Amino acid sequence: MTLISKTSFDLLDQLARNNTKDWYDAHKADIKTHCLAPFGEMLEHVSNRLMDSDPPLEGSAKTMFRMHRDVRFSKDKTPYKSSVSGVLTPSGTKAEMAGMVYVEMNASGGWVVGGFYKLPTAQLSLIRQRIIDEPDAFQTVLDGLSDAGTGLADMDRLTRMPKGFSEYEDHPFAEDIKRKSFIIRADVAMASWLNGDVTGIVADLACTVGPLVKFGKTALA
Numbered sequence: 001m002t003l004i005s006k007t008s009f010d011l012l013d014q015l016a017r018n019n020t021k022d023w024y025d026a027h028k029a030d031i032k033t034h035c036l037a038p039f040g041e042m043l044e045h046v047s048n049r050l051m052d053s054d055p056p057l058e059g060s061a062k063t064m065f066r067m068h069r070d071v072r073f074s075k076d077k078t079p080y081k082s083s084v085s086g087v088l089t090p091s092g093t094k095a096e097m098a099g100m101v102y103v104e105m106n107a108s109g110g111w112v113v114g115g116f117y118k119l120p121t122a123q124l125s126l127i128r129q130r131i132i133d134e135p136d137a138f139q140t141v142l143d144g145l146s147d148a149g150t151g152l153a154d155m156d157r158l159t160r161m162p163k164g165f166s167e168y169e170d171h172p173f174a175e176d177i178k179r180k181s182f183i184i185r186a187d188v189a190m191a192s193w194l195n196g197d198v199t200g201i202v203a204d205l206a207c208t209v210g211p212l213v214k215f216g217k218t219a220l221a
Contacts, residue, residue, distance in 0.1 A: 004042070004105065004193040008034045013107035016082035024067075024080055031067070039084045039105060040064055042199055046088060049203040055213060057101055057206050058092030065094075082106060088206060090217075098123060098220060099213040101206045103198075109190040112202050114209035115183035116216050118156060123220055125164065128177045130219035132168060138176070141211050145184060148208045156180040182216060184209050 011031055015024065024031075040061030047058045064086035071077045083106040089096045101114040116127065131138045145151050158178040161169045165177055176182075186205050192198045 003196055004038050004198070005034060006194065008038065008105070008193070009107055009190060011035055012082055012084070012105070015080060016107055019078040019080055019082065021079055035084050035105070036061070036064065036067075039086065042202075043086050043088060043103070045199050046202045046206070047092070049199065050088070050206055053207050054210055055090050055099075055217070057088040057090060059086055059088035059101075059103075060092070061086075063087050063089065063092065063094050083110070088202075090213075099217050101202065101209065103188075103202055105188075105193060110188045110193065110198075111185060112188060112205050113153070113183045113185045114205050115152075115181070115212050117181045117183055119180075121162075124162070124180065126219045127182065127216050128162065128165060130215070131173050131177055132165075132171060135173060137215060138173060141215050144211050145208065150184045150186070150208060152176070152179070153181070153183050153185045155183075182212060184212070 007030075011027060011034055014027070015031070043059035043061070043063065047060065050057045064084070065081075067081045067084070069079060069081055071079065083104050085102065085104040087094060087097070087103070088101040090099060098116055098119060101112060102117070103112045104110050119127070142151070156179060157175070158180065161174065161178060168174060168177060171177060184205065186201060188198050188201055192201055
């Protein structure tokens with residue numbers, strides 16, 4: 001595997017400071033060589049480690065996101081992202097975003113998340129209903145995360161019970177039913193990118209989040 005290098009982070013830092021088309025065009029080849037290409041290789045190596053996982057997840061250069069930003073409806077008109085990112089999904093495509101692992105590298109390091117992020121309301125309702133119908137199965141998922149030293153990220157939570165679930169405000173998992181995202185997260189230090197440990201970190205998180213992904217996928221089936 002071509003390791004991410006100090007040059008990779010220097011380029012992302014410079015892009016953040018010089019986020020213009022002229023600068024990007026002048027350094028496009030370097031960004032491809034030092035940032036995009038090794039990141040895609042990293043996703044492929046993680047995929048190889050997850051071939052026998054449950055569920056298996058796959059990623060490659062084809063599941064990376066473009067660095068060009070869509071600024072049509074944004075107040076921030078900077079044309080490029082100052083990070084490199086991609087996903088690993090059960091189908092190995094970006095078309096399947098429910099139950100995935102997302103990896104991002106930025107100038108200071110990066111992070112990885114896995115699970116279900118801001119699903120459409122209809123899909124969220126199915127997961128919420130399964131939590132109500134099968135609380136023991138959901139508790140098993142939470143216990144597994146706890147045993148692995150992590151838990152669901154405390155984010156994207158409604159202040160009130162979602163529409164159609166008001167009768168469950170006293171449910172033991174009421175606070176989880178309010179969630180709009182079911183994810184776990186880990187930061188990835190720059191050193192872990194430089195020495196190649198990022199591959200193991202991403203693969204370990206993917207395995208840890210596996211039971212959560214299976215729980216949600218079953219609800220969505």
